[in-house]
Amino acid sequence: MALGKDYATQECSIARALEVVGERWTLLVIRDALYGVRRYNDFLVHLGIPRAVLANRLQTLTAEGILEKRRYQESPPRDEYVLTDRGIALWPALRALGIWGREQLGGEPMRTFWHADCGTELSPYGACPTCGALVAVRDIDMRPGPGLDPDPADPVSRALLGPRRLLQPIETEQQGPARRRPA
Amino acid sequence: MALGKDYATQECSIARALEVVGERWTLLVIRDALYGVRRYNDFLVHLGIPRAVLANRLQTLTAEGILEKRRYQESPPRDEYVLTDRGIALWPALRALGIWGREQLGGEPMRTFWHADCGTELSPYGACPTCGALVAVRDIDMRPGPGLDPDPADPVSRALLGPRRLLQPIETEQQGPARRRPA
DNA sequence: CAAGTCAGTTCATTGACCGAACCAACCCCG
DNA sequence: CGGGGTTGGTTCGGTCAATGAACTGACTTG
Numbered sequence: 054m055a056l057g058k059d060y061a062t063q064e065c066s067i068a069r070a071l072e073v074v075g076e077r078w079t080l081l082v083i084r085d086a087l088y089g090v091r092r093y094n095d096f097l098v099h100l101g102i103p104r105a106v107l108a109n110r111l112q113t114l115t116a117e118g119i120l121e122k123r124r125y126q127e128s129p130p131r132d133e134y135v136l137t138d139r140g141i142a143l144w145p146a147l148r149a150l151g152i153w154g155r156e157q158l159g160g161e162p163m164r165t166f167w168h169a170d171c172g173t174e175l176s177p178y179g180a181c182p183t184c185g186a187l188v189a190v191r192d193i194d195m196r197p198g199p200g201l202d203p204d205p206a207d208p209v210s211r212a213l214l215g216p217r218r219l220l221q222p223i224e225t226e227q228q229g230p231a232r233r234r235p236a
Numbered sequence: 237m238a239l240g241k242d243y244a245t246q247e248c249s250i251a252r253a254l255e256v257v258g259e260r261w262t263l264l265v266i267r268d269a270l271y272g273v274r275r276y277n278d279f280l281v282h283l284g285i286p287r288a289v290l291a292n293r294l295q296t297l298t299a300e301g302i303l304e305k306r307r308y309q310e311s312p313p314r315d316e317y318v319l320t321d322r323g324i325a326l327w328p329a330l331r332a333l334g335i336w337g338r339e340q341l342g343g344e345p346m347r348t349f350w351h352a353d354c355g356t357e358l359s360p361y362g363a364c365p366t367c368g369a370l371v372a373v374r375d376i377d378m379r380p381g382p383g384l385d386p387d388p389a390d391p392v393s394r395a396l397l398g399p400r401r402l403l404q405p406i407e408t409e410q411q412g413p414a415r416r417r418p419a
Numbered sequence: 420c421a422a423g424t425c426a427g428t429t430c431a432t433t434g435a436c437c438g439a440a441c442c443a444a445c446c447c448c449g
Numbered sequence: 450c451g452g453g454g455t456t457g458g459t460t461c462g463g464t465c466a467a468t469g470a471a472c473t474g475a476c477t478t479g
Contacts, residue, residue, distance in 0.1 A: 064385050064393070065346055067267050067330055070337030077436075080258070084250050093457055103437050108458060129445045129456070139340045145361070146336055147250055149329035154253030157322045163248055178328065178361040178370075187361075202247050210247070260467075276426055286468050291427060312425070312476040 073117050074143065078102050080150070082110050083136070083143055086120065088195065089223040090209055091133035099209035114140070136220065144190045144219075145179055152177050161200030169194045169218060193219045256300050257326065261285050265293050266323055267330055269303065271378065272406040273392060274316040282392035297323070319403065327373045327402075328362055335360050344383030352377045352401060376402045 074080055081100055090096055096107055111134055114120040119140040125133045148166070155162055167174050168181040169192045175181060181188050196216040197203075203210040208225040257263055264283055273279055279290055294317055297303040302323040308316045331349070338345055350357050351364040352375045358364060364371050379399040380386075386393040391408040 064387070065264075065267070066334040066337035066341070066343070068264060068337075069341050069343075070333045071263060073337075073341065075258075075260070075263070077258070080254060081248075081251060084248070094455085097457090103439095104458070105438095105460085106436065131456070142336055142340055146329060146332035149332045150253045151249040153325055153329055154249035154251075154256075157325055158249070158252050158256065160249070160252075178363070180361070204247070277424085280426090286470095287427070288429085288469090289467065292466095314425075 070146075074119070076110070076113075078106055079110055079114065080143075080147065082107070082114065083119065083140055084147055085209075086134065086136045086140060087144060087147065087190070087219055088213060089217060089219070089221050091135055091222055092131075092225075093134075095209050095223060095225055096134075098207055119143075133222075141190050141220070148177075148179060155200075162198035163200045165196050165198045166219075167194040167196060168192060190219050195219055253329075257302070259293070259296075261289055262293055262297065263326075263330060263333070265290070265297065266302065266319070266326055268392075269317065269319045269323060270327060270330065270373070270402055271396060272400060272402070272404050274318055274405055275314075275408070276317075278392050278406060278408055279317075281390055302326075316405075324373050324403070331360075331362060338383075345381035346383045348379050348381045349402075350377040350379060351375060373402050378402055 082096060085096055085099060090099060115122050118137055120134045121137050122132050123135055125131055165174055168188045171183045173181050173183040175188060179187055194216055197214060203214055209223060212223045212225060265279060268279055268282060273282060298305050301320055303317045304320050305315050306318055308314055348357055351371045354366045356364050356366040358371060362370055377399055380397060386397055392406060395406045395408060
C-alpha cells in the first residue's frame with residue numbers, strides 16, 4: 054500500500070509491516086517466490102503484472118531485504134530474485150490470508166500443504182498434527198487441491214501442477230534463443 | 237489493493253483475499269475494529285485517513301460482509317460499524333503480519349495479547365500455551381507493550397492505553413454538541 | 420438563532436497504475 | 450555478418466485512485 058507519510062505515524066507493527074509489503078502486487082510476488090518463482094519473466098507471465106510495476110516491486114523488495122538479487126549466469130547476464138529469511142518469514146501471514154480467502158470467500162482449496170517428513174497435512178496455523186511442532190517452510194510440500202484451475206498457456210502454472218517443495222526453484226523450460234519455428 | 241481485473245484471474249485464495257482486503261487502509265480499518273473502534277470519527281482521527289477514503293472503505297467492507305452498519309441512536313441518527321464473523325476471522329492474518337513487522341523490522345512489541353481465562357500470553361500463532369487450544373478472539377486481552385507510544389491528542393489512542401478485551405467497544409468521551417469554549 | 424458535532428460528499432491536485440511500445444544485450448542459425 | 454528471437458528492463462501517454470481542503474446537512478444545546 055505504501056501509505057507513505059500516514060503509515061509512518063502509526064504506532065503499530067501491523068502498519069509498519071503494511072508499509073513494506075502492503076503495496077499492490079507485493080504480497081503476490083512474495084507468494085510466487087515462496088512457490089519457487091525466481092525470474093523476472095516468470096513473475097511477469099504468472100502474475101500478469103505490468104512490467105514497470107514488477108521492476109519497481111523487485112527493486113523495493115530487494116532494498117528491504119526481502120528478496121536478494123543473484124547473478125546465476127554470465128554469458129547473457131541474468132539475475133534471479135531469491136527470498137531471504139526475512140521474506141520466508143512472511144509465510145505464516147500469507148497462509149493466514151489464504152485460509153481466510155478460502156473459508157470466507159468460498160471455493161475448494163487450490164493448494165494443500167503437507168509436512169514433507171511425515172506426510173501429514175498441515176493444520177491451519179502451520180503446525181504438523183503428527184509431529185506437534187511448527188514446520189519449517191523448506192519442509193513443506195505443496196500439492197494441487199481440487200479447486201486448482203491451471204492456465205495451460207503459463208509455464209509457471211504448469212510447473213506448479215505437480216507436488217513441489219516450497220522454495221524449490223521452478224525450472225521453466227528455457228526456450229533459448231532463436232529456435233526456428235515448425236512452419 | 238484491489239487489483240481489479242488482474243487479481244480476478246489469479247488461481248489462488250491469497251489473491252482473492254487481497255482483492256477484498258488488500259486495498260490501502262483496509263487492513264488497518266479492520267485492525268482498529270478488532271481493537272474496538274466502531275465510529276466513523278474514531279477511525280478518522282486514529283488512522284489519519286482521508287475522509288473520502290474512509291467512507292469508501294467502510295462501504296466496501298460492509299458490502300463484503302466484513303463490517304455491519306448498525307444504527308445505535310436515533311435522535312441524531314448515528315451508525316456504528318461492527319465486525320462480522322467474517323471480519324473477526326481476519327485476526328490470525330493480522331496477527332501474523334504484526335509479528336512479522338515486529339520481528340523483522342525491529343522494535344519492542346507495541347501490544348501484547350493474553351488469554352483472558354488463564355492470564356497466559358498467547359503464542360505467536362494465537363494458541364494459549366497453558367490451555368493448549370486456540371483462543372477465541374473475544375477471549376483475548378490486549379495490553380500495552382513496552383514499545384507503545386500513544387498520541388495524547390487522540391482519544392482512541394488514550395482509550396487503548398489500558399488492558400482491553402478485543403472487540404470490546406471503545407467509549408470515546410462523547411463531547412456532545414455545542415460546548416462553549418473556555419476563553 | 421449562533422455555534423458546534425458527526426458523518427459524510429464534492430472537488431482540484433497529485434501520484435500510482437496500466438498497457439503498449441521501445442531498447443539494449445546477448446545468442447544462435449544460416 | 451545479418452535476421453530473428455529471448456530476457457530484462459525503461460519510457461511514455463492515458464486513466465484511475467488517493468489526498469487534503471472545503472462544503473453540506475441533520476441534529477442538539479446554550
